[in-house]
Amino acid sequence: MTQALSERRPQVPWFVSFLGRRLAWALITLFIFLTAVFFFMQIWVPYSWATQFMQGGFGAFDAARRAAGLDRPLPEQYAEFMVGLVQGDLGTSFNGGEVIDIIREALPVTLTVFIAGTAIGWIAGELLGRFGSWNRGPFSGSVMATLGVLSATIFPPFLVFLLVHWLREPLLAFREVLGLPTDSLDLWRGAVTGEPGALQPGDVRWFVALSLTAAVVAALIVRSYARRHQLPLVEGLALPGMVVAMGLGIWLSGLGPHAVDLLYRVDISVSTGRGSPALAMFGVVLISFGQVMLLMRAGMDAERSEDYVLTGRAKGLSERAVRDRHVARNVISPVLAGSFLTFPTVLAGMIIVEFELEMRGLSRVLFDAIEFQDIPVIMGVMVVLGLMGVGFRLVTDVTIAALDPRQRRGRA
């Protein structure tokens, strides 16, 4: 029967149609999101760039409005905004610069902090929830609940104060241990001013991020191949081996030390300051792991009373196999889905952490723009955050579908 079916229909890999559906979903959602952002900023926000000229009388106010193009009808401005976005143009800041340039300058720091921070936070929360549910001490439940709730409710500026107070010195000491080069700033300045097309810090971060991603994907493919062909040793070593090899390669190529050195830099032009990307990442990990841990633990606790757990044990499976192969695998996808709903909270927390660490990332751009009522810049930042969210959501969806075949079909 299955043979007959597969002969009649040409085999399309599941992820082609799945990705197609998800991308269509992403486009519609983005359209609604952008519309919502536009009307929020134009209607709900009571001030505009022209408000500051109110004191000069209505003549000055009207002139400023006209100069900024704010007196045109709303549909016209909306159409211009949307058409501009499609062309990759985010408009012009009221201070003169192109919004896209301002954001391009600030984005690498924020993106590094956000991706690394949430990824590490998620993995830490998942592991803590998984082990905490299985190995119970007398107090593990309440200790974990307290930690999780603290992580979800701590006031980010206070967290930043604690981080700077306690972690800045050890981090700097660790820098000495690693023996990082101190000339990477000069190196990149030279690259920027010197040869055109030379390596720039942003490119290095991208190189590291992309090559690590490629390594992990390759390791996953090797792993699934090994599993299909019953090669347990290859299967177990594929992922850690790949990551270690990749990291070693980057380090030995001389890029690694310079890239890690960048984690200590607030900004390419300012080498002093309270924060560094490494510190901010740590902050994001601390505010994002708690919710995942609580979700994971609750899910594992509920799942362990299911019948198949008993079956697995009766069959003689090791506790580890029951926990990791059966229970955790059932729990992960609802936890992933649930943790996506915490995206806005974590993102806002990251923005505050980054801002309080005085880093020159998106948060600095955003808060400066709010102060100057520079609406095009605020909108630009919101658009970029929305794009980050959609990307994050797509990654979540693909991960869930990869883990759970039942999720591959169904409505988009």
Next chain:
Amino acid sequence: MTALAERQAVEVGPPQRRGVRFIVSHPKVLAGIGILTLFAFLAVAQPLLEATVWARQPQLYDAEFGFDSSIAHPSAPSAAHWLGTSSLGRDVFAMLLHATRPTLLVALSAALSIGVVSVLFGSIAAFRRGWADGFISHLSDAMVLLPAMLAVFVLGISRSDEEFGALHVGLTFGVLYGLGPATATVRAAAMTVVAKPFMDAARVAGGGGFWIVSRHVLPHLYPHAAVQAMIGATGAIIADAFLSFRSAVGEDVGFGQMVYDGLVWSEFLAGIAATPWWIMLAGAGGITLLAAAFYLVGVGLREALDPRSEHHERS
């Protein structure tokens, strides 16, 4: 939220006819209610203290304009000032009491609006289906991308309390969060409810749309909305605290402003005197405890409502 949140909603399951006592007996819910009771007590304690203990020296314990001229400020906790004094010489304990009421207002208004918005849109989407559902589910997906906290910052930073006060923060946050994650979750729960056989029975019995929704759909959605309202209120509290932190000027008293005071003075006094931990801890502790109370009730409720949770086996 479609397939994603549906799985999430299944985790919560239908409301059990176990009653309030069952839910309240969940340890997390219990802890949350305990902390909330403490704050409710703090909110009413100020007039009582002013009438009794502080009655002899009201100018010392005024949260906004109080000043103790007999000591240097900021001073550490003492018998006269239980939580010490701020850099301006105000009594930190009085400030803590003073800041509790507006923060509670933020949290409650946010929770209420999240509940109303999510139940409204979730039930309409599930009951009307078709284009209404398509629109609402896409809208909620889009609003998840727009952090309500950042929207509050855009509206509230560098504007005074008269222009954008506690109620504004709560309602703005509540509506935006309610349209986003909360509607996504409640809609998914509503979808599983309207697929149940008793819905057909209600239709066969000749019930109108409003009657069916209010009698047979909404009661199943309230617990889900309550979970979302409680967890969402956490964000509103932190957003409000950050507004108070950022615009920490003049006589305004807020949890965030207390943290700011402590931060600035710890930098100012670095190497000269000890960090004024008391004022920072009072502010940050107020924020985190109050937010944690709401969060605990929300998370506990979610766990208590899961028909597979151990809480059910124990009771």
